[in-house]
Amino acid sequence: MLRIFLTHTPDSLPLLFPPNARAKLQEQCELVINPTGKVLAGAELARAAAGCDLVIADRQTPVDRAFFDAAPDVLAVMRCAVDISTIDVDAATANGVLVTRSIPTFATSVSELALGFMIDGARGISHSVAAYRSGKLPALGMGQQLAGKTLGICGFGVIGRQLATLGQALGMTVVITDPAPGSLPDGIGNVAFDVLLGMADFVVCLAPSIPETAGMFNARAFAAMKSDAMFINLARGELVDEDALIQALDAGQIACAAMDVGSAHDQRPPSRLATRNDVIATPHIGGQTPQASEGQAMHVASQVLKIAKNEIPDNAVNADAATRLHARISSSNPNSRSTT
Structure with a gap:
């Protein structure tokens, strides 16, 4: 035995x-x-x-x-x-x-969390909840609908494919960047990384953690994104230059970020990012x-x-x-x- x-x-x-x-x-x-x-x-x-x-x-x-x-x-x-x-x-x-x-087996779980991040970022759900719970009246702001927006997926593995299906079902335009994406579903284009950054309203990092992808989201990458875009990391913390992300948020180069991973213990988001008003953070629960x-x-x-x-x-x-x-x-x- x-x-x-x-x-x-x-x-x-x-x-x-x-x-x-x-x-x-x-x-x-x-x-x-x-x-x-x-x-x-x-x-x-x-x-x-x-x-x-x-x-x-x-x-x-x-x-x-x-x-x-x-x-x-x-x-x-x-x-x-x-x-x-x-x-x-x-x-x-x-x-x-x-x-x-x-x-x-976590593809559906992680892709659904990505969808939750996008909806929260587009509609300010967390901000309203936090205000109400602190006894304050939330400000009335104009949100965005996902339909008609462009979803950019960096890394087209099992999670990327599942997320692309969800995005298309919501009426989003989906573009991906991957050096070896395999067969692409109808309506999805594979573009260069820099091109995707300039196109997408929501940029989702799902790339594998290998030496070639370390720090791929750096100051140059964030500068190439739309100023009203949202960045989401559901891959690994080492793919993101967190100092550059903070600087991009401070400078208004991007609107907000969401992350389930980062450089803290157990691959969780660090507090210097997780506590910001323009960041939605969860403690590495993508597959939970x-x-x-x-x-x-x-x-x-x-x-x-x-x-x-x-x-x-x-x-x-x-x-x-x-x-x-x-x-x-x-x-x-x-x-x-x-x-x-």
Whole structure:
């Protein structure tokens, strides 16, 4: 029976690895829940996971070289997310440990949050709510309707495609920028980044976090946007030069911003932006719906059950280098070959 260590703290466990997924694993595996109540790392994480075959890592837990060097029995580290930037894959590979990722079950959840941001920014909903709750009478201002506006999506992956569908359903013109967008739905054009910035009333950052996209939203990018445009970041904080964003807001180069991610702890928006009147901020909740969270956790459970059957699961990052798991598979049946 496989023994599995869940790195999640008590606060994050029910949100990020819900009961149904845990129950699925407990049918065939032994679960060990992080007993410390805190985020673990390095050798401390290795000590907590001692005797476990697999580690399922939440988004706050860094799984670094110090962990891999101190965890000789771990077969695989499994991220319950698509993003594996918190895992040192090179160190895992050097130690023969499999790394896996989950699937993007959060596309609808994140795209709906983007839509909420746009409506809030266009109609000033948060401002009115805050005024009423503080005992004040909100000012009557002129809002904007989304129909007829241009939605610019930077990064046309699963979330971008879902958001584009929502935008078109609302009567928006949708343009995207992506170096490899795949097939485009009718009515959607792929344009250069600078062109999109000058066209869009709502600019939504959904680009992947890779070295080439770091800081792509900088002073030059914000200067290219319309002065009444809204900037929305639902990707990663490192894609945005936050100092440049503050300067753009202060100078009136853009009207407002919304963000679910940023440079603060747990990839949340920093307070210097989140507390501004011209910023709508949420604490990294894009994928925090039962459907999205349970979908990813259940996918990880299915990966674990494949390993239990001595198979290499889908969405493995370094399958060929997973020598520990391959050795386990070979020893269980010397005449068989690993299944990928």
